[in-house]
Amino acid sequence: MSLDTVGGDTPLVEILARTELTVRPGEFVLIGLEPDQRPRLEADLAHISGNFFQYLVEPDVLTLLLNTRDWSQLSAHYPAAKVEGPLRIFTFSIAMEWDVVGFLAAVTGVLARAGIPLGAVCGYYRDHLFISVDQAHRAETILRTEMERQRG
Secondary structure, X not given: OOOOOXXXXXXXXXXXXXXOEEEOOOOEEEEEEOHHHHHHHHHHHOOOOOOOOEEEEEOOEEEEEEEHHHHHHHHHHOOOOEEEEEEEEEEEOXXXXXXXXXXXXXXXXXXXXXXXXXXXXXXXOOEEEEEEHHHHXXXXXXXXXXHHHHHO
């Protein structure tokens, strides 16, 4: 996979200035399931049509982050699911190597100072935030303002 990435030798200010913010279309939900649901869930995930989702296995919970359309197709199988949302997904465009320090702290810190709760998902190259629909517009404005400030 050939991709232009930034590494830890790139100043954080430059990374913040170079990244673009995308708010993914649609709404998403964060779902918590009991671990004994794993075989059923993994079979169901093969039929997910969305192009963005995350699945995390922990000893005490299975966690899914996926769009509401896909969840509506699966939810009847999981009546005891814990569901948070609706959420919006914010994606930062810049592809970063794993030695970059402070990017996620910088963007989440700006939102924390504004009192906006969020969750974070790290892909191999990019970071993503999930924020409640009620707070999404305000969060987007704050992040875009900060990124423009970094661009000078």
